Amino acid sequence: MNRWTLLGVNLRRHWPAITVGTALMLLAAAASLAPPLVIRDIIDGAIARRDAAWLSKLVLVLAGLLAVSAGVGLTAEWVFLTASQKALHAIRRVVFSHVLALPVEYLERTQTGYLTARMSEVSSLGVLFNSGTFRIAVSLFQFAGAAVILLRMNPRLTLLVFAFLPLYYLATRFLAVRYRRASKAYLQRYGVMSGQLQETFQGMSEVKNLGVEDKRAKEATHLSDEVARAATSQGRVGILGSGLLSLVTGLITVGVLYLSGRSIIAGTFTLGGYMAFSAYVGQLLGPFHYVMSFAYGLQPALAALDRVAEFLREGTEPERDEAKADPGRIQRIEFRDVSFAYPSRPDRDVLRGVQFAVGRPGVLRIAGANGTGKSTLVRLLLGYNTGYRGQILVNGRELRELNILALRRRMGIVSQEPFLFDGTVRENLELACDGKSGLLQSGSFDSGLEDGLIGRLIDHLPQGLETLVGEGGGRLSGGQRQTVAILRAFVRGSDVVVLDEVTAHLDPEVKGIVREASRSLFADRLCIIITPRRAPLDPGQVEVVLGRSRAE
DSSP states (O other), rough: OOOOHHHHHHHTTTHHHHHHHHHHHHHHHEEEEEEOOOOOOOOIIIITTTOOOOOOOHHHHHHHHHHHHHHHHHHHHHHHHHHHHHHHHHHHHHHHHHHSSSOHHHHHHSSSSHHHHHHGGGGGEEEEESSHHHHHHHHHHHHHHHHHHHHHHOOOHHHHHHHHHHHHHHHHHHHHHHHHHHHHHHHHHHHHHHHHHHHHHHHHHHHHTTTTHHHHHHHHHHHHHHHHHHHHHHHHHHHHHHHHHHHHHHHHHHHHHHHHHHHHHHTOOOOOHHHHHHHHHHHHHHHHHHHHHHHHHHHHHHHHHHHHHHHTTTTOOOHTTSSSSSOOOOEEEEEEEEEEOOTSSSTOOSSEEEEEEEEEEEEEEEOOOTTHHHHHHHHTTTSSSSOOOOEEEEEEEEEBBBBBHHHHHTTEEESSSSOOOBBHHHHHHHHHHTOOTTTTSSSSSHHHHTTTTHHHHHTTTTGGGGOOOOGGGGTSSSHHHHHHHHHHHHHOOOOOOEETTTTTTTTTTHHHHHHHHHHHHHHTTTEEEEESSSSOOOEEEEEEEEESOOOO
């Protein structure tokens, strides 16, 4: 998606409101063209003739015109404010959905702060959807109206004003490109700094454990210094541009004042005419200044639009798997001589010659010491890494030919360090059910409660299903987090359940309940158990031992 497509889609979506807002601004601009003429008549007519009655009428007319212009203008701003916020909301939704749909391989090589910065940059796009963008059309109308009136009032002075307009254009054109380049550099450096800070905050405990606070602080200071230099460069260009435009405006004002003063002294121009002419010069330069300034100030928004559009061009999993088949209910998984090496170490196979077949219901035990590829094997099955050699078959079909998102929805993961979302236990379980609230009050969950096993698990939670888990599950103990993770996998109704060393750090009582729950709740599923050591197999269980020249 290029930047104009992203912009066009959202403009078309809010076109009715944009049309109404633009029409109101045109009406306000038309109303604003009359007051200078009324002011001229007040000075040269009513005041010069000492006609109080005529003065009163003209003042009422002037007040009415100003009120209409202000009221209509405020209504237009209100319309555009609502439309712009809706447009930004839509873009944020697109960007966030895109992040969630990106392949895990991309997310793992991209810092979290970089992704957060892309979300933050969406706010910079507000200028593209507010009244400022569409005020350009209104400014052209106002510019043309003021020019016609000025030419009728005093052609010589008007031509003088026109002579300065190319300076506006040249100054703006010269600076706009540089301002956009400086803005893009600033956004890039800010994104890098955000990523590094996010990483430091997430790993704060490890930073303290390693005693590298000073090192990380120096790195952050260096990045902050780069951001400051980029921001300074951007600000300097902005200050220079604003100063140049103000200088040109000042020169025009001085020139008009001088020539108007000579004409008034000579008796060829009136004071009221000068007041009206000056007001129309403001209306002439105002739109021109606005268009030039807007084009200049638009550069940060265009830089952000480029970066957001570039980010949205990253391929997503739904796009990749759109035409691929749904695996259906998972009945059998088979690995045929599967080997895999991570792209960072292509010469070193993490898995080599893995071969097994297991059907549902059944149990696959994956045994091996740390670093032998147990979690990598599961990552391959989940489609997180695709560059494997050999074949991975699900229901007899090659994994690469299947819709990986549909496959993941049929799998439940209970990891050694499960991640829980801030909220209650109930909300975390409902999230596992695709967010369908109320699912916990019916069906399989109720039947599970009746056998007492889930009840025993829930009893280990302080407030049962209404227990607050905190961000990442930080308010719960390791055993309680494992309990929620097991319940989450159960209510998900998955065909395949992966238990990744779930009892490694639990106390004996909780460990016994977790083992019992794993055997009982998932008896009818295809259960993959990851464990650091071998153990006697029950009938029908399959074991793969990793860490030797080839997997057994």
